[in-house]
Amino acid sequence: MSSFRLSRGGRIDRAKPLHFTFDGKPMQGFAGDTLASALLANGRQLVGRSFKYHRPRGILTAGAAEPNALVTIGEGGRTEANTRATLVELYSGLTARSQNRWPSVDFDLGAINSLLSPFLGAGFYYKTFMWPAAFWETVYEPIIRKAAGLGRATYEPDPDAYEKCWAHCDLLVIGAGPAGLAAALTAGRAGARVILADEGFEPGGSLLAETAAIGEKAADDVLGETFAELASLPNVRIFSRTTVFGWYDGNVFGAVESVQKNTASIDPNRPVERLWRIAAKHAILASGAEERPLVFGGNDIPGVMMGGAMRSYLNRQAVAPGKRTVIFTNDESGYRTATDLEAAGLEVAAIVDARHSAASSWSGRAPVFPGAVVQDAKGGKALTSVTVIKDGAPVTIKADALAMAGGWSPIIHLACHRGAKPIWSDAKAAFLAPETQDGLTIAGSAAGLGATEACLADGAEKAARALRALGFSHASPAFVAAIDTATVAKPLWYVRGAKGKAFVDYQNDVHLKDLGLAVSEGYGHVELAKRYTTNGMASDQGKLSNINAIGILAEARKVSPADVGTTTFRPFYTPLSFGALTGASKGRHFQPVRKSPLHDWATKNGAVFVETGLWYRSSWFPMAGETKWRESVDREVLNVRQNAGICDVSTLGKIEIFGKDAAEFLNRIYCNAFLKLPVGKARYGLMLREDGLIYDDGTTSRLSENHFFMTTTTAYAAGVMNHLEFCAQALWPDLDVQFASSTDQWAQIAVAGPKSRTILHALVDDDISDAAFPFLGARQVSLFDGKLTGRLFRISFSGELAYELAVPAGYGEAVADAIMAAGKPHGICPYGVEALGVMRIEKGHVTHSEINGTVVPADLGFAKMVSPTKPDFIGKAMLSREGMVAQDRPSLVGVKPLDPATTFKTGSHILSDGATPSLENDQGYVTSSCYSPNLGSTIGLALVKHGPKRHGEHVTVWNDLRNEYTRAVLCSPVFFDPENGKLHG
Amino acid sequence: MASLIACPHCGPRPKEEFTVRGDAGISRPAPDAGENAWYVYVYLRDNPRGRHKEHWHHTSGCRRWLIVERDTVTHAVYAVVDAAAQGETA
């Protein structure tokens, strides 16, 4: 094992070695390691390259804020770029690779950018690359894009599963450090429903790395006892490996749980990640504090590390950060790191304390340099020495590790997701969020406290207070009150006189001078500086960099950090995968599938299906030997017109309407009259929007005095239902009318063709002769000698003698089979929506291809359907506006090619014969088209200016997209049987 | 917008069960109210920064149209009543 792993101590299990690879090289760690700690233990500090200058970068932190140690893990569809090594729980079989380097992380040619850095300052790209204009897309941008980015994502689909859940609780505790544990224990004892969420694989937060005693007890014992009691409480749920990423309205928190991110052998029956929406009555945000880096030359050289991170690696994973460490601190934290290093037998070369009055309590071996600063760190791919300015003079100290302890910033991210603004506190030298907001309280070091005892007390006290407000009147703090003994660091935003680059945002390579440039160029506002320099825009979202940037901007602008303010904290606290947000709604399960009750019937008859909204509808029914869809469709059309066909129309929206005012209601809903529709009759209705444009159409039948049955188009079924309910409930609550959607309750079958009556006669017990059941008849019928009751409508979309038979959904397939059997001697065939479409175009019937949201009834030849006498109906008032009655509104016509051997397509535009193609000369467009086997020609419907007056006019059907320009003639939209002889047959 | 809406008929339910239509502060004019009244009804909306009453439909629930009074800046919901009952309680 490497010399960086200490022989004893830590929370790792030395009996459980784990094998992994980094850049192909086999390495070993232990259970309890993160990838970062294991890399360090293996002597691997250089793990990545920076974004712009390709500087060598090491592991800086031990947590979520890591800007440098981003690696690509996994293989194939499980490849994950930009993974923070500090958050990866080590497992056997893990493969990790460095990023943004070529050919290797140790030797990266991109590092040449570092030499060009004077020319690559903040925003340099806004000032150049403009000439010649064409070079941006062809030369400059491709180079920039190739150089930019970090990891490479895979194109392979993800083989793993994800899921989403809701959880409800009285108290959500975010963070299982001292304050969070104390809050959870307080709430648990009070009997509240508690969820304790923590991003780590081992709850405990700072207690995991704490060596100092808490009162009488070792930190580890406090943690153990607290955790044991929490685990014993059935009302407490502990969500470890769970990151709360966002705070949303209604006190709902988004969280993502890693379920199988710590294993190479993934159980396909369980998710790898789980998205939680946690509805909490109250939440305690105990997210801790982030240690601040210090800004000096070369502060990014591998070996430079946050002091707290160093302590964490040392005490949790027994990993030495180096052999000889310099501490650069401006508060007490640096001394704790030094204490632990020396306790582990490691050399601390010096404690460089920026404060003039350094800690007096230091009793270790290392020399303390008060009032001194580290001006520059030296070394290429690894730290070799630091230049310290001590008493005004430079001193060089050899070291392979440098700890930075620049003070602490409360992690207030989540508390600011709903608009709260962070407030600068001079006392804490930090930005704090409002301590209490509706539904959320901040506790512990997230609220600006320092000492562990104080955080425990604060979490307990705030939880107790929140619970009492929720009605848990006996809630009392699980830890005793304590005074915060921690001191506050005096901010040191940057060290003057650095020779090397002093980085503020590590990942995006924003350094001190970039921020100065931003201020001098007028981008000094914190939001402009962010946008201009990209400070804070990297994958760590400024967790480390923002505070120093604000301090630097404040100094440059000669104002307080309070005047600079922060940029906006926005979700997500840490990045989360698309997979977790998607859950199971992917691939073929992206949207639910709706199947007609006749789906199986259609399947066994060989249907080819097409997606129509959520539905699958049968398009056509190919017969043996038919190789092209048109062959099937032509045959179906001809057969229906000659014999008979059966078509599934179950997907049409179906609404039962009841009430003594149902007729009056419908009269107001449709633009045509419905009040006097006789019982037993169906009527075609046109429904407008309040702005006068057509919303939907369909037939509505009166089954009894106070019972109507409405059909809508498939696409608008849900919308029409909502509309009816709005009108009934919000506009006219005085009307007695009720609705029930029965779309799924009825299987509805169209039987069309000259032989349809004969065929139905075999099933229907009632008299359905033309005299007894004429066109637009609608009534309940008895079927199969009284075995079944259905509804029969004599309506026709095809223009043939036709019926629609509705039977309870469960009987649909049997009834369809019976119709097929009865129709067999008469040549019946199933037909799909394609054939239906051909026949309706032949008849000039409109669908939503024509009812496209921009047409009024007159545009489609329905002017006479608009009742002039009804006092009111939806849409009436707005129909008379000037633009709605304009003579040149595109209106419905038929169109067919002059030469039947030529064709055209829907979406083509109409130009007057010989006119130059231009928008000004645009006469309209083809809304529907098909090949009509009855006419032996392509035919179409079109909306054309002055259309009805232009029958007989020759035009060009213009489809420049396909280089298709067809000479055609405008005509009546009714191509087939204009006298409706067949319909009434 | 609140993640949960307290339907007067169904209790607190996820917002995704509801459909929003918009400004509930406008009443449908009489048929003969004139062009301008109808233009105002169909096209103009109250759009306040702050308290606002809107029509919401509990589409995936009781299918009642509701009037939700809420804040367009904080997204807090103040009251939810049935649209048909608005005269009595709103």
Added chain:
Amino acid sequence: MIAPSSHGESIMRYSAFSVFLNALRANKSWQPAWRSPVPKNHYDVIIVGGGGHGLSTAYYLAKEFGITNVAVLEKGYVGSGNVGRNTTIIRSNYLLQGNNPFYELSMKLWEGLEQDFNFNAMVSQRGVLNLYHSDAQRDAYTRRGNAMRLHGVDADLLDRNTVRQMLPFLDFDNARFPIQGALMQKRGGTVRHDAVAWGYARGADSRGVDIIQNCEVTGIRRENGRVVGVETSQGFIGCGKLALAAAGNSTVVADMVDMKLPIESHVLQAFVSEGLKPFIDNVVTFGAGHFYVSQSDKGGLVFGGDIDGYNSYAQRGNLATVEHVAEAGVALIPALSRVRVLRSWGGVMDMSMDGSPIIDRTHIDNLYLNAGWCYGGFKATPASGFCYAHLIARNQPHDTARAFRLDRFSRGRMIDEKGVGSQPNLH
């Protein structure tokens, strides 16, 4: 390198040479990109809103019409509104006659913009593909593409195989709604959004326009039926003409003169992923769900979906919408599953009643309105400023923006690309 500007100061012209020269001077000679002036007592024109449209209007007022005694009042910082919150897409693939020539004018202005205002806004014509998944969508795109071509706008209808060759990582084999093809506009693409605001601000400033940040308009003062100036957080400022360009806050400002607008304010969220090596070249719009995506030069996937659907001024949205967008994203590009989303944010959209904008005079004869851009305002920035400047300067609408009238609703002349009527959250 030093060009004189109209107000006697001088600004440094940006170029590779200037970057080189300044580097030799340790980058200490760069000057502010725009001044921070104290507001004057009176301006010929005051523009309310220092976003993309307000700044471009000021720029073109000065450059095209010689009107330089202009102030742009911004309640936050330059570009703090939607110009810095969008998904950076530009395109001119519109269907209707009222829109199509206007957006094409905008595209032509984009094509020469950087050289015009001497700022690299990274206009990148990487192609916009609108996918279609059904015959009906194909037909609608056929109509649209032909309408574009009638006006000389580039449009191509691609079949499934062509799209597959271009973007093989889209879900072609396991999709709920299989991709059938795409309508492509090659000249569409992306622009670095903040840089648009900065370029216009710098260009306007150098021509004498005062850009006044942290200056919130709190009232509009009228005398004898005319606007005489505005009350602001920095005091009263007089003006000859007042031009509103306040985007999501348009109705709030219009309320100051008791003017009700056919507009609702809605929140639209947008997102960026962690930085990745080149992943997707084009702008792609899913046709079976709300999702559109492109990749920034920095490597982040920039994407968005539909508005949340409720009125809001909060600049933040809901988790459910985030989930919907991610679901649609993975439905389109399964490999996204393992990509991480870095950040979400929200903008306030002034959603009009037909989905199209308003550039018009108002009932007060020296008050002008530019509003209702819905979620499509960014791509319109150059033409909006150009046409609005024309309207303000000449008191006559520019030809290509003639249809964007405020009275089109009462006249029944809506410009409704989607055909969904007067419900803003459906546009």
